[in-house]
Amino acid sequence: MAVNSPLPVAADLKPVAGIEIGFAQAGIKKPNRKDVLVMKLAPTATVAGVFTLNRFCAAPVQIAKAHLAAAKETGKPVVALLVNTGNANAGTGELGLSLANETCAALASQLGCEPSQILPFSTGVILEPLPAAKVIAGLPQAVAGLQADNWFNAAEAIMTTDTQPKAGSRTVTIGGHTVTMSGISKGAGMIKPNMATMLGYLALDAKVAQPVLDVLVKQVADQTFNCITIDGDTSTNDSFMLIATGAGSLEITSVESPEYRELAAAVTELSLFLAQAIVRDGEGATKFITITVEDAASVAEARKIAYSIGHSPLVKTAFFASDPNLGRILAAIGYAGVDDLDVSKLNLYLDDVWVAKNGGRNPDYQEADGQRVMQQSEILVRVKLARGDQAATVYTCDLSHDYVSINADYRS
Amino acid sequence: MAVNSPLPVAADLKPVAGIEIGFAQAGIKKPNRKDVLVMKLAPTATVAGVFTLNRFCAAPVQIAKAHLAAAKETGKPVVALLVNTGNANAGTGELGLSLANETCAALASQLGCEPSQILPFSTGVILEPLPAAKVIAGLPQAVAGLQADNWFNAAEAIMTTDTQPKAGSRTVTIGGHTVTMSGISKGAGMIKPNMATMLGYLALDAKVAQPVLDVLVKQVADQTFNCITIDGDTSTNDSFMLIATGAGSLEITSVESPEYRELAAAVTELSLFLAQAIVRDGEGATKFITITVEDAASVAEARKIAYSIGHSPLVKTAFFASDPNLGRILAAIGYAGVDDLDVSKLNLYLDDVWVAKNGGRNPDYQEADGQRVMQQSEILVRVKLARGDQAATVYTCDLSHDYVSINADYRS
Structure with missing residues (x-):
């Protein structure tokens, strides 16, 4: 039971143009539970993230970082994010990297892109091998079900010890353009500054230049996800990803613009809501x-x-x-x-x-x-x-x- | 219940020549409980201590440090240590200093010395005024009962949430001289590196020059009391005091001597026993x-x-x-x-x-x-x-x- 339960999860989560979401029940740790999530992005999308500072950062974190860097270098955009719960694929050495790469390759072949265009994320138990075959077996179901209006399922699919899904949407008008944003997050233990067993994803339909998004994600994380703590344990897998799909009419090319400041304020507000939801649903939290x-x-x-x-x-x-x-x-x-x-x-x-x-x-x-x-x-x-x-x-x-x-x- | 309860508290705690112990039930927080301890030293004794690094260090800690420094400057030795439980006299500002000084003055007048020759210690709840009048009212009983063979009562008198008293004695032969040492400690929460709601007192009957004892106490604490943690909370009141009564025949004047190394090893061994006893009796500890x-x-x-x-x-x-x-x-x-x-x-x-x-x-x-x-x-x-x-x-x-x-x- 979260503090002041139920959490105010918006019943009217809004689709964000340029991002489609699918999920699967892959039986990774337990049966009959959504545990694989695919978020497919429009080719116009830019993506930026902040990751755990834990030295034992998980295999998927290492790969997601490398793939983000590759996208910037090659100009081949990120095509999809792949998230699994039930296993963190952390403390798993070379084998863990290899298994995470297998899941990326499997999704890439279904989406017709290169493995380096997939960003993998995992959360769950540490020091146990990722059941990659189960993740891969779930992908066709997730891909077949891709649709824009799927944010609530996305929020449910990334839950671990969370008692409630965490999600929110906002619509703001900036410089005469309507911007729609939706986000999800999960906790609920191992939460500490500089990320935790914390996953957060926020998508908005503006077009944001990559260097601007890189600044924005750090600025936002510093004011929101990096200001929460449940038990002081920093997890091996924490990630907060900001996705600008580019499908809307607003375009931001400079951090100096008034539009940037307005967008930053709106993204910070929704991110703070998502971050605080993690604390409200902290393991055993009553206050x-x-x-x-x-x-x-x-x-x-x-x-x-x-x-x-x-x-x-x-x-x-x-x-x-x-x-x-x-x-x-x-x-x-x-x-x-x-x-x-x-x-x-x-x-x-x-x-x-x-x-x-x-x-x-x-x-x-x-x-x-x-x-x-x-x-x-x-x-x-x-x-x-x-x-x-x-x-x-x-x-x-x-x-x-x-x-x-x-x-x-x-x-x- | 401590881990592997009962703790191996020696049934045969040994008196240490040159130190007498008395206690009182002063009703500081609860009735019918030993909560005031007086340890009276021979004029030949040297005393050294290490104290909490907490910036909110308690009034008695500030005064004990100042009185130790004064003893070194003036050559007037420490005459007694005064410990109360039930109230930490921390977070109490100027009033706390004044009340702690009152208790020192009261004991000094009964022992015929100056207030600066008394070292005060408190443990218990923070941010509440010390009931100094109750402490003072208990002093005559404690002074009247002063006797050498009182270490078990001393161990009981400093308990707070401890489930068992912690005490030990050792006899070693160094350079042909017999050295007897006895010590007590208490926990059991707020235990962290660099002291905790941790009090430790160890007396031995060798004569140890002040500069040597100053080195020894730091060296021992670093290997023992500073290596334990229960909850990561460093208390405002932690103190470990080493007392060399000078009543025995061994004399140590240099840290370079083989006798120093042998004494340091013996003191470290007993201190480690006392420090580990705090962990074994950590709040709720089962392992x-x-x-x-x-x-x-x-x-x-x-x-x-x-x-x-x-x-x-x-x-x-x-x-x-x-x-x-x-x-x-x-x-x-x-x-x-x-x-x-x-x-x-x-x-x-x-x-x-x-x-x-x-x-x-x-x-x-x-x-x-x-x-x-x-x-x-x-x-x-x-x-x-x-x-x-x-x-x-x-x-x-x-x-x-x-x-x-x-x-x-x-x-x-």
Whole structure:
């Protein structure tokens, strides 16, 4: 059960001109479950992505990166994205690369393109060989079913321990042109800055020059998918892909244009919705916590402190218990690694409640006020450092019994 | 229940000449519980300590550091250590310093010394004012009961969420001199490198010059108390104090002497026992995990990887479930932050089972073998990096339902 369930998944997910979606039940890990997804792109499409920084990055991540680079070099566009759940194809060495390549080759032959024009993605259990034959056996079904109006199925097809699909659509008007965008994402454990067992795909029907899209995907990820954490575990497979199909009338060729800024704002808004949905559906989550660190000397130190709070098991269990044991937040700030932090100037707020004043308990703070806020399902933790004018925000959830149950039983 | 409970607490804890111990039930947080401890030292004693690196270090930590420095400057030795549980006196600002000083002054007046000759320590809940009056009211009882043979009571008096007292004694012969040492420690959450809600006290009856003891305490902590982690939370109050009472016949004046090396080995051995006892009694712990990273380019990178594994909630829940979902260990290695790590040269062993070979699943690895080791209550995770000849070891425990229960209910 996600926080404030059900998640507001749009019932009216919009097709995006220039992208078709098909899926299959390939029985990769469990039967009768959508576990293979194909997203086929118009030849006008540009694609850009950000990937996990985990050194054990999965075979498909390595290949997707290489294929993206090849597309830029050769000018032969990306034709399709291929996603499977049930197996991460990570920690699988040379064999994993070879199996991922086999799936790309199989899809390429069905779509009449080269294997390097396919971007593969996998999510699921690590250190076990990809059942490539099952993935490949599912491809004809997925290809036969390709259609534009398939985003909800796409959202379902990439779920692992997610309890609910995550998807959204937006229509915006930029410079007189209508732009339609739809996106999907999945979590729900191993979520941490710089990607997680996190997959996100967002397509829009504008024409966006490749260098512009490359900038946009990083800018958006930095404000959205890279600001969430569930358990501090960065997965081997995280990817966020931005697809501009080029099928619409808006064309963006420069990051300096006002149209770019408007598009970036709209893509960021939908991406933040998709990223926050991952947290709301975090494994065992019962509360959605926003942590904002303000008046920092740099964004980096603000993020460091925000993540230190967001990763603390003691803080997270206190939220689960609705217990205003707020000293644990101070402790997490203190060990965040900001060595010259002067805690005597620090102030801490829980929503509108001023908890710590100048590094100590605010004399006016009443436990009942803290208790009231802790019982909410959505809580804002605000830290003011008095060191500068920079800030950062991180989104996280609490740590519950169900987190332990889910992760103790994941493979069974 | 600690791992392999009961912990092997020596029934025959040995008095250490030159140190007397008294305690009180002062009702600081709960009635009928030992919560104040006084350790009175012979005038010949030297004392050295290492303290939390948390920027929100507690008022007593700040004062203990200042009083230790004052003792060195003035030559007026430390007369007593004063420990209370039930309240950490952290995140308490100026008021906290003032209340801690009041307790030092009260004990000093009873022992006929200056307040700066008292070292204060507190552990318990953060962000709440120290009930100094209760501590002070307990002092006469503690002072009246001072006696040498009181180590087991000392171990009980510093417990918080610990399920069992942690204490040990050793007698060694160095250079023909008998040295007796006894120590106590407490956990059991907020345990992380560079101290935690961790208190450790070890006294020995040799005479050790102050500069030598200063080196020894750091060297020992680095090999013992700084190698344990339960939840990655570094507390505001951690302290490890080494006391050389000077009451015995051994005298050590140089770190270059063979006697120093023998003493260091003995102190390290007992300290490791006390540190590991904290992990075995970690909040909700059901398994004791030793993580060794070998063939690293530096100790720092070996520790980074060992801690990354030891802090991963996904790894820890897999241990709790006895589930050989060992890809999670690879993922934790991959995001440890060793940027140029070549995972294709990495090997992973679980006890005697070779799990990952050259970055992928070892073809000879059988799930049943992994399963067998995962069911043990004590498990060795061994990572070989093929980058050099440095190594590090970290001790941790699993993450269980009880961890969540204990920390969700801590204050109630």
